[in-house]
Amino acid sequence: MKKIHCLNAIADCGTALLTEEYTLTDNMKEADGVLVRSASMHDMELPEGLLAVARAGAGVNNIPLDGCAEKGIVVFNTPGANANGVKELVLAGLMLASRDIIGGVQWCQENRDDENIAKDAEKEKKAFAGSEIRGKKLGVIGLGAIGAEVANACSYLGMEVYGYDPFISVNSAWCLSRNVKHITSVDTIYQECDYITLHVPLIDSTKGMIKKEAINTMKDGVVILNFSRDILVNEDDMAEALKSGKVKKYVTDFPNPKSVHMEGAIVIPHLGASTEESEDNCARMAVKEIMDYIDNGNIRNSVNFPSCDMGECKAASRIAVLHLNIPNMIGQITGTLAAGNVNISDMTNKSREKYAYTLLDLESPADAECIQKLKDIKGALRVRVIR
Structure with a gap:
């Protein structure tokens, strides 16, 4: 009997795919495979018999990739399984940044006991006026599964979309709308776009990529959205740019002691993939990957070994x-x-x-x-x- 250990709760629709040759175990030491979402594995002692780890999600910062590879443990992730959920939240972030919806909702709550609120709202609503995104320039940095969906959706909403990804895959390229302008220099996005959204992995070349030098080349009043990783952005430089007005709004899905105190930041509690559909898609994909490897030796979507x-x-x-x-x-x-x-x-x-x-x-x-x-x-x- 092959045994699977879940470090986090995995959607039932995923574990239900396990065949009769598999069983779930609470003892990681006897597991052939591990399913994980957010639990950190860096300080765990990995058993010698462990064959594979499948992350029900895209990011794998919680898994020691080289340590697993050295032990012959294949690590999988589930790219694209949560793409629609993240895309929809990015679109919400665009709307929240372009129009002061949050400020308007707060005003209504603060004045909910006012019998004349309807009349007063007509006087006060000009304080929450914003602009439409139609016709504005959006730069999408990273055209993987999520970035491509964001680029396409915003193109359909009437935005002028610029896409940058020096490592774009053939599949992503085929999925892009013909209206998305694929450019070869990220500087073009910095210099020309009204909105910039980040969809790149965290690697040495992207860590802190949005810093003072880059921000200084951007348009005044630019809006920056970050639904990838918080440390893609130098947060001290971002706080300064928000305070000066160089950056109009910073929308981030990563609350931390710095981001939550930024003037002009819209901070969301890491909700990007927090939908029932995304969790189900990730669970099903992770289980299929780990079973195909254990049963057939096939590798799909590994982050430390080749396909x-x-x-x-x-x-x-x-x-x-x-x-x-x-x-x-x-x-x-x-x-x-x-x-x-x-x-x-x-x-x-x-x-x-x-x-x-x-x-x-x-x-x-x-x-x-x-x-x-x-x-x-x-x-x-x-x-x-x-x-």
Whole structure:
């Protein structure tokens, strides 16, 4: 029986997909796979038998990716599963920033005991007037699943949309509306756009990307929306820009001691993917990914190993080898099987930076001695007999 441990509550519609060969366990030490949402795994001792971790969401900052890779543990995420939920909140953020809806609602609450509130509202509403987004220029930085949906939706709302992503995937490019202007320099967005929204992963090159130097090149009164990661923005520089009026509004989905005290910031309590639909989509996708890996050795949407898919095994046996991306690994693997008188009917090898993955279908099963020799190859991280 294959065992799955949930570090957080995972939507029932996801765990219901587990076949009769699987069972849920409360003991992580005996788990073959782990499903997680927000729980931090950095200080956890990962069991030797753990094969995979699936994050029901896109961000994986709570998971030690290199530590998992070194142990031969494949980490998955669920890109795009929560894209619609985040997109809708970004659209709400655009409206909240362009029109003082929050101020108007607060005024109504403060004056709810006024019998003449309807008449007084007609006098006071000019204080909450704003502008329409139609015809304004929006810069979308990052055109992954969420960024592409935001770009398309805002284009349909009549905005002039600029999209920037030097690493845009073919799938994302195909999904973009023809009305979205794909530009090659982020400086164009800084200099020309009335609204800027961030949809990039947190990596060394994006950390603190919205800082004083970048803000100074932007239009006066620009609106910046951040539904990706709080530390993409230098918050000291943002607070200063809001105070001076250089930035009109900063909409962020990440409350912290600095953001909640910013004058002119609209701070949302990390609601981007907090919809029933997003949680269900992420749960289903995470369970499917982890089962396909455990059952078939296929890797889809891993963040620490390359993608590799050979479908269901139709051969006598299938072996999966997670290993370092170093010379002569394939030669050693195939040579070991040949020495064991095992013929390979099909195979694939994929690499991703430091790590690689080799999946082999065999005409006959390899014996225990041959499997041990594969495990003894220097650079082999995990050798697994799928069937």
